[in-house]
Amino acid sequence: MIKQRGAISKATIGRMAIYYNTLKQMKDEGVEVFVSRALGRRVGIPSAVIRRDLAEFGEFGTQGVGYDVKYLLWRIEKIMGYHSVWKTVVVGVGLPILAINQYYSFLPPGIRILAVLDLDERNLGQPLPELDLCVEPLERLEELVRDREIRIGIIIVSPAQAQMVADRLVQAGVEGIANFSPVPVSVPETVSLTQVNMGSWLSHLTFDLSQTATENYLLEFIGTRWIKESLTCE
Amino acid sequence: MIKQRGAISKATIGRMAIYYNTLKQMKDEGVEVFVSRALGRRVGIPSAVIRRDLAEFGEFGTQGVGYDVKYLLWRIEKIMGYHSVWKTVVVGVGLPILAINQYYSFLPPGIRILAVLDLDERNLGQPLPELDLCVEPLERLEELVRDREIRIGIIIVSPAQAQMVADRLVQAGVEGIANFSPVPVSVPETVSLTQVNMGSWLSHLTFDLSQTATENYLLEFIGTRWIKESLTCE
DNA sequence: TAGATTGTTAATCGATTAACAATC
């Protein structure tokens, strides 16, 4: 291994993707040069973190001036592998949104969806015009991965099926898997794995709002007692 | 403020949601009691972390025995606010998947989608049978939030529109926002915000696989040079 | 009581922050 694996933190990688999206937007707005504080304000990340993140990969800025938008976009593209084409298969349910997501640039550049499989028979054969594909059955997984030289698999299935789909993707030979199903899957160390639990993120909200409710309740309770005690003391 | 905000780490909250999903699956499998190591193996999290996370909220286990699946599910439901109904609006594009996600339990329990708005006129009026709703135009946002007592907003729109939708949600009076669009939005401190960048997660894969490719390239390069040097040395 | 596993503490690790020297 040339470079120590884990030298770049997952947190940094995740933020690089965020910088990229916002920089693209800045470019569209005609911004040519920016300073770390300005980007920081936009993405809600301290400027020191941004400078440290970028400095992990090289000296991309100019002291006293800032960073060049186009140059940095180009560098991030190279760093993140956005300049490559990553042939990808999606195994999931209710897939039309992916086409639209693609269209709306929800997926990072480079990700090309070359096959869409569905476990729900009702969706088989459904056309996906934006991807120029049709929904295929799971049975064709191995064949499609081989013939279309697919390297990445995206899992969007129910908990009970997630591990089975992961196993088949590994068996079929993909090198990386993104698991969007609600339960974790395990894969051999040779396969890159990223697990995203959407429910887990929404749970932050239900937890926060529950807390606030409890707080309000307790405050009200204490308030009432305080009033009562005040009254008693009268 | 009764309880110090931030007393429970975001990492813990995120993991609680993961434990919950896996425990539900274990319950379906007929498991009644489990030990932290068993859950740890399933979710890929060290048992010590699981015990520490759970202990943040109380003593839920029995020493020498383990944890009761049903009891813990019940406690987590209370902790996470899963027992409440969280009236939610979705503003986005290509929304049918959400109905299906709901169906496949991608969303945490408690989240009830009571309105679906779309910025794309082509989708207006489209029926969402699983939710018993139709797609509505953005103009109706304020009215729907008010009439249906909606407290949470989910944003799934393109970067250029994200902040505008966030502003309108705040203005309409929601208490929490989950932003799934590719760029961060900012909201007043009084509103809970959780930002999920799906592209950011997929970027971990493109980065990892790029690294591997570079590694292989360098190894090959070094290998070649080594051979050449060997040859030269002959 | 003996065996097992939780709940908790102390030590380690890593990430963030703030401050500043280097440099355009």
Place this chain on the structure above:
DNA sequence: TAGATTGTTAATCGATTAACAATC
């Protein structure tokens, strides 16, 4: 040169880990 901002270092903060005492 003066002003500004990067790149980097040292200090702080928080999370993870490992080990074990408490206890069923």
